[in-house]
Amino acid sequence: MGPINALVERFIPSALVFAIVLTLVVALGAVLFTDAGPTTVVTSWGDGLSGLLDFMTQMCLVLLLGHVLANTGPVRAGLSALASIPRGRVLPYVFVALVTCLATLITWGLGLVVGALLAKEVAAQATRRGEPLHFPLLVATGYTGMSIWHMGYSGSAPLTAATPDSFVAKQLGHTIGITETTFSWWNLTAIAVALLAILGTVALMAPKAGAEVVDMPADGHAEPTRFTPPRETPADALDASRVVTLLLGLMLTAYLVLHFSNGGTLTLDIVNWTFLAAILLVVASPAELVELVKDAASNVGEILVQFPLYAGVMGIMTxxxxxxxxxxxxxxxxTPQTFGLLAFLSAGLVNFFVPSGGGQIAVQGPILLDAAERLGVDPAVAVMAISYGDQWTNMIQPFWALPLLAIAGLRIRDILGYTTMILLSVGVVLAATMLLVGPGV
Structure with a gap:
């Protein structure tokens, strides 16, 4: 790992600079390889800048609410108990990767936050035991779930294909049920094999006994101070009352129960409202909630800047x-046999420019579905090829690592050497799956 890490640290810029350079490269590529002139490129870019504003709000809430929830007293106690399980030289890294992957298969937003916070807590406990762990690798393991998220329950492409009024249903004349995509036997098999590949790769990357490690920054070990609001006036009493937040939390919980009992599905909004409901139920007071939000908000700034840049790249591409x-x-x-493999590879490339599962199925889906139909390939293969490619190159695309890095206090270059190895191992599994499935089964 030494040469790879040295190369990454020397040549990989910050995530913001990466987004800027990517914008310029895509703009140049559009001028060189399409009929669009500079004016069209600039116009497409400018028109696209606001294309992800709704999604940006959702993503920032995932980060902010996840950070707040994890720093409430009960959740910190739960994380602490969970983090005390793994011991030794290798198991902590494997444990964080396993928990992260399982959480991400449920919903990627949960996996991102759980991975970062569990990595920090495992590192802190190991240091207190006098057994410091290599923090960059530990944080990298907390990101590994993003290499398999699109195969899971919250996968944007399969859910879009299963939605009656979606563009997929309109183009094909029918929906593609999730039993043909997410819950197909070959996708479930690929999940299991990819998970084993991730855990095996993580175990091999664990530092050898006696090797020098980079511990978590000193400020990361500090326990959060408990906020005690004043109670000098009736207004102060309301600010310090748990009843206020508890009532709102119960109301939001009732809404979530009604949502699912009426057949509602898990969406990014519902994930956020679930986080918020949990926060309202466990936070000590409105005043404490305000303090926790202030602390979490400092992690959101860089994401706010980069979302419009990637939306602009999407604008140029389309x-x-x-x-x-x-x-x-x-x-x-x-050919029908190689379509899935080549579609997967192309989706992995497109993910650099359109780092959004929902955005990628919207941009690339109509084209690949048409191609699949012309070649006689099952459309479910096209949908999962997009899913596989989208998740695969997340390991070297810094966009989705931003929430994790913000919570951990690291830079993309600190973890990219390790996530590159995950890219390679998972890539073999995904490519083999697409090749074996061929035109469909």
Whole structure:
């Protein structure tokens, strides 16, 4: 791992600079490889800047609410108990990866926050025991779930394909049930094999006995101070009352129960309201909630800047036809047997420019579904090829690592050497799955 880490630290810039450079590269590519001129490229970019504002709000809430929830007293106690389980030289890294992957298969937002916070707590407890762990690797293991998230319950592409009024249903004339995608036997098998590949790779990357490790920053070991609000006036008493937040939490919980009992599905909004309901139920007072939000808000700033940049990249890709050029290349070089593999690889490439599962199925889905139909390939294969490619290159795309890095206090270059190894091991599993499935089973 030494040479890879040295290369990453020397040449990989910050996540913000990466987004800026990517914008310029895509703009140049659009000018060179499409009929769009500079004016069209700039217009497409500018029009696209606001394309992810709703999604940006959702993502920032995932980070903010997850951070707040994890720093409430009861949840910190639970994380502390969970983090006390793994001991030794290798098991802590494998344990964090396992918990993260399982949480991410439920919903990626939960996995991102759980991975970062569990990594910090495991590191803190190990240091207190006099057994410091290599913190960059530990944080990297907390990100591994994003390499398999799109195979799970909250996968954007399969859920879109299963929705009656979606563009997929309109294009095909029918929906693609999740039993054909997420819960197909071959996808479930791929999940199990990919998970084993992740855990095995993490175990191999664990530092050898006696090797030098980089411990968690000193400020990361500090226990959060408990906020005690004043009670000098009736207004202070309300601010310090648990009843206020508890009542609102019960009301929000009732809404969530009604949502699911009426057949509602798990969406990003519902994930956020679940976080908020849990916070309201366990927080000590409105005053404590305000303090926790203030602390969590400091982690959101960099994401707010980068979302418009990636939305602008998406605007260039769609507005100039560059995305069609990439997909047409897949069709022209595919056979029914190799379509899934090449579609997967193209989706992995597109993920650099459109790092959103929902955005990627919207951009690339119509093209690959049409290509699958022309080649006689099951459309479920096209949907899962997009899913596999989208999740695969998350390991070297810094966008989704931002919440994790903000919580952990690290830079993308600190973990990229390790996540690159996960990219390689999981990539073999996903590529083999697509090749074996072929035109569909």
């Amino acid at each position: 507005g100039t036809g560059l995305i069609e050029k990439l997909s047409d290349l897949v069709v022209s070089t595919s």
